[in-house]
Amino acid sequence: MTLPDTNRQIIFARRPNGVPTPDCFALVTTPIPSVGPAQALIRNDFLSVDPYIRMRMEEKDSYAPVMAIGETLVGRTVGQVVDSRIDGFAAGDWVVGRLGWQDYSAAKAADLQKIDLAAAPATAYLGALGSTGITAWVGLMTFGRPQAGETVLVSAASGAVGSVVGQLARLQGCRAVGIAGGASKCALVKDEFGFDDCIDYKSPTFVEDLARAVPEGVDVYFDNVGGPILDAVLPRLNNFARIPLCGLVSQYNATEPYGVKHLREVFNRRVTLRGFVLSDHKDLWPAATAALANAYGAGRLKYRETITDGLENAPQAFIDMLGGSNIGKQLVRLRAA
Ligand SMILES: NC(=O)c1ccc[n+]([C@@H]2O[C@H](COP(=O)([O-])OP(=O)(O)OC[C@H]3O[C@@H](n4cnc5c(N)ncnc54)[C@H](OP(=O)(O)O)[C@@H]3O)[C@@H](O)[C@H]2O)c1
Numbered sequence: 164m165t166l167p168d169t170n171r172q173i174i175f176a177r178r179p180n181g182v183p184t185p186d187c188f189a190l191v192t193t194p195i196p197s198v199g200p201a202q203a204l205i206r207n208d209f210l211s212v213d214p215y216i217r218m219r220m221e222e223k224d225s226y227a228p229v230m231a232i233g234e235t236l237v238g239r240t241v242g243q244v245v246d247s248r249i250d251g252f253a254a255g256d257w258v259v260g261r262l263g264w265q266d267y268s269a270a271k272a273a274d275l276q277k278i279d280l281a282a283a284p285a286t287a288y289l290g291a292l293g294s295t296g297i298t299a300w301v302g303l304m305t306f307g308r309p310q311a312g313e314t315v316l317v318s319a320a321s322g323a324v325g326s327v328v329g330q331l332a333r334l335q336g337c338r339a340v341g342i343a344g345g346a347s348k349c350a351l352v353k354d355e356f357g358f359d360d361c362i363d364y365k366s367p368t369f370v371e372d373l374a375r376a377v378p379e380g381v382d383v384y385f386d387n388v389g390g391p392i393l394d395a396v397l398p399r400l401n402n403f404a405r406i407p408l409c410g411l412v413s414q415y416n417a418t419e420p421y422g423v424k425h426l427r428e429v430f431n432r433r434v435t436l437r438g439f440v441l442s443d444h445k446d447l448w449p450a451a452t453a454a455l456a457n458a459y460g461a462g463r464l465k466y467r468e469t470i471t472d473g474l475e476n477a478p479q480a481f482i483d484m485l486g487g488s489n490i491g492k493q494l495v496r497l498r499a500a
């Protein structure tokens with residue numbers, strides 16, 4: 164295969180204040196990475212665009228390292244090996260890895276995982292069958308501990324993680340209720356992902372609608388958003404409810420942190436609120452991967468993708484995703500089919 168002369172990368176150009184703007188990013192051309200000993204060269208086909216990048220753009224204390232100006236944006240990709248000096252990896256193999264916002268990446272075996280396109284399309288390994296689905300499984304099963312008959316409430320329910328959480332909750336025999344932005348997203352959450360109900364947090368009657376949707380209270384609140392939605396949910400929790408706190412996407416662009424008003428409900432109802440980060444739980448990845456693959460193979464796990472074309476459009480896709488433009492997993496196609 165003939166390689167182009169240059170690689171394209173998106174680098175971090177400026178720290179945002181509030182909502183990121185396109186000038187926070189820059190498209191640069193660099194030489195195609197040289198393949199060192201025990202490395203392979205990967206041509207990336209699809210890029211995963213993830214909310215946590217926004218946290219890394221700020222010089223604030225976080226579980227993830229702060230991004231340096233000039234650094235290539237981090238992100239998982241799927242692609243094909245084009246040259247390999249790794250035993251067991253050959254040109255043409257499909258792989259997934261954290262290879263960054265770029266067309267080509269050089270990587271060692273430990274950073275690559277082979278994927279099976281006979282089992283699922285390549286993009287699924289960035290979404291429901293990849294780290295997105297694993298996040299949903301680890302958070303729900305390990306920290307949510309759902310029991311059949313319980314009510315599981317999920318925010319950002321039409322998004323990548325949230326849509327998987329509700330389906331897993333249903334597979335556990337739970338009642339799954341979503342929270343999403345807008346009537347059409349809520350309809351999709353019910354009709355396509357099979358949630359029992361979904362509440363539009365943008366509606367002026369959100370608090371009353373939420374109370375009506377969970378008449379028996381909430382046993383597990385899988386929180387992807389934090390902020391005012393978390394506040395509205397706290398009074399609806401049952402005694403000994405569990406909150407796997409997966410993320411705070413409503414706060415990532417905020418210049419002032421939201422002050423939670425109903426924290427006393429956590430005490431009153433003896434609630435367990437547990438922040439978790441996927442990378443701390445690598446021991447659970449095999450079990451999660453197997454469970455997700457089984458559910459998908461049995462036709463019991465659906466996923467949606469929002470695909471933006473072109474590496475040069477990745478920054479705008481990221482900005483728009485934080486504002487809720489996506490349904491399911493936000494991806495960028497790096498190479499025309
Ligand atoms: N803990 C971990 O290891 C881990 C791993 C992966 C992801 N996460 C977290 O999981 C969450 C979901 O990630 P994802 O990749 O699945 O993204 P996603 O849900 O596919 O996309 C983000 C969604 O957030 C919603 N949103 C944006 N602003 C909001 C606001 N002010 N209030 C309520 N909802 C808002 C939007 O949906 P609406 O249109 O419904 O507003 C948007 O579609 C994020 O917080 C992310 O950081 C954590």
